[in-house]
Amino acid sequence: MDLTIAAILGLDGLTNGAIYALVALALVLVFSVTRIIFIPQGEFVAFGALTLASLQMGKVPGTVWLLVMLAVAGAVLDLVRAARERQAFGRIARRQLGALIGPLLIAACTHWLAPQQPPLLVQVLATLAVVTAMGPLLYRVAYRALSGASVLTLLIVSVGVHFALTGIGLVFFGAEGYRTPAFWEARFDVGPLSFTGQTLIIFGASVALIAALFVFFERTLTGKALRATSVNRTGARLMGISGDAAGAMSFTMAAFIGALSGLLISPSTTIYYDTGFLIGLKGFVAAVFGGLASFPMALGGAIGVGLIESFGSFYASAFKEVIVFTVILPILLWRSFVDPHHEEH
């Protein structure tokens, strides 16, 4: 291998690493706030890409129907709970309107927009809106009632949600894969490297998002509330921070990050209904590098995974996935030295 190839592989690895970093950040965010190991994060990535692909073809994306289904299911669950707790009718109605109208409005707009083939930017915004709106609904439908359960139970729920979403993805999008157009077709040659506009957008978006997250957690009250919940759920609740609201919030952010990652990666990778799982798991390998707790280390881990993947595919392309997923073993060995007795407490 000469330097040129190394540089090209390095750039490739960094590009993919940036995507894994976004996924890993979402995973750390969700885990630290809710203790949920969010296996279905990858599904948001795939849904983002596939929703845009459908809009490109002028079709109503299946995710619109999924959004409606989730909103209705969430409303039904809420009504059952309200009836059991004998809450006042006015309060129920107000909350239902608030929680139902947003998602239904997004679904209706997207449904209306789809056949008109609006400009790419509008399609992107619609995609982000549809997938992001699914985040809090998913939390409400699948997880909220179990928020006191053990990490293990929540993990098994996650696997159930992953199964259901993948299957639904198959129903809505079929078995074929799609690519979406790049946001920026430009090319820049720097020495042997050739940057595409899309690469720059990936880096730009990742850096912007990481910076935004930093500001959010350090400077805003909501961000601090989420951090408080991640440190001590009961304590935060005693201070008036609702665990449910924090959970829904973290899922909203995770869904948004997922959808964005999907839009960023789909011009260069064909996305199938089940591609998200592998992307999500690579995010997990990165997040485990930071003990599922540290954002900067998850970031480092993600770059590492991206590089290992690109160099691995150069040396032994058939064994690319084998190499990437075996990397978890040395990472775990290292973790076991960093925080050995983490049980119980």
Next chain:
Amino acid sequence: MTRTSLSIAAAVVLLVLPFAPVPDFWITQLNYIGLFSLVVLGLVLLTGVGGLTSFGQAAFAGVGAYATGYLTTVLGLSPWLGLVAGLAVTGVLALVIGALTLRMSGHYLPLATICWCLALYYLVGNLEALGKYDGLLGLPALTIGEFSFQGERRIYLLIWGAALLAALGVTRLLDSRPGRVMRALNTNRGGGATMPEAMGASTFRYKLVMFVIAALLASVSGWLYAHMQRSVNPSPFGIKFGIEYLFMAVLGGIGTVGGAFTGAALVKLAEDQLKVWLPLVFGGSGNYEIIVFGIVLVLVLRFAPDGLWPLMARWLPARGARAVDENAPPLGSRSHPERGAALLDVRKIRKQFGGLVAVNDISFAIRAGDIVGLIGPNGAGKSTTFNLVSGVLPLTSGEVELLGQRVDGRGSRDIARAGLSRTFQHVKLVPDMTVLENVALGIYLRTKSGTLRAMLGLNAAEEAQARAEALRQLRRIGLAEHAHELAGNLALGPQRLVEIARALASDPSLLLLDEPAAGLRHKEKEALAEVLKQLKAEGLSLLLVEHDMDFVMKLTDRIVVMEFGRWLMEGTPAEVQASPAVRAAYLGADE
């Protein structure tokens, strides 16, 4: 009819079925159910009992299948060698993965096994030697001597023979010395490592043992599957099946042997129906059944977290309490120090949490036969001192000598072995074990039977001794009539006494009681005081951390008083009562 005779009857019916005129279709279904049950039994042990989980069981089955596939088709060796090779490779892999993950929080194992399952799938699918994604064809049928297990009805005997033996082994294991430790580990049911470690058991080792057993059962299932199909390919060993096995376990009932069979049967039968009906509903083709599985999984965890088997088992006769053979020969006892001999010497122990000095150079000594109290106002560092002496927390500095042996820096397991036993301020009993079984946990260090002996049923004599000893200890504290109740059903007072019985069962030279009277009602305190007086009369040495002054004053020979982590004074109860410094510490005083 008892539960045991029903189980035997069910096993006999299952083994006779292939000789009856049952349609081939159902024999095939049962073959699959048996193969799945083998894997799920491992998950019952790992997830339901141990509170750990793995999504990689399908991959371990794959190792078993490919090992025999390669050995028989490429190298032309016997399938029985294939079994041995598969088990060996599986065992080594499980040991490596387990050793890397099981010392850390419980969520690392599932993540590691997902990755490992994917890695193995892509590895096998790309290896030329293993036929890539086409796999290996033409595996021989299994034979014993002249008898060939070719055909559905014949391999059925092997599959169900293995599944039933595994069920028997797991059942026996759960009701044994190692099994009791495994049942105490489940952090999802309030268990954990601290208590079993204080009883002298290595919790890491038992987690590893559970993981390896689960992996080996999956490997056997893979081996049988390969020789039933007479071919191997990667698809049944991917992550989808890894998740499905866990689904079976959760649906059937994650903590029960019956649940493994229920879950395997329900999922297999439902999957066949769904594969027919769902494509008609959705059009096209694909694994639509995973939608239903996913949603059902979430619903089961929400509404029936113990699975379906316990709901069905309610109709079966209750499991009778196993009688205790009180004539079993008594267990050996350790040699205890003479009255008055040096027992515990604590020298300048110190514990810092960051900048906070919780325990500041505390020293005291206990002689054999002493009853020493450790008192002090809230936050004085009593419980921390206690945890330092018993090895639950590591010391920052200082020395602890127990019976002439330095034990500072050693874990609670080693300290238990050296002759110290303890109770916990927050009661640590296993709620779904009987009182007798809980007390038997304390006998861990006095008995030897390991996992294999327990599974093979070779531990009967020792088990009888242990149960008899546990009952003796219960009688000592006056709770013998509650021996067969579930510990979780007792009130706090009796639970505290059970903790004392469990500690006594280890035949300690020194017993540490951590706030035994905290939260007890008046009558319960009186009962506790009676028990402690009796232990004192028997010459047992005690260190007592306590809040209740009255309680301590009446019982102890000497008292050590702590305040803000420091040693305040030491003396007889009368001296302590008379001390102005102690009064100031408790009640505050004018400077």
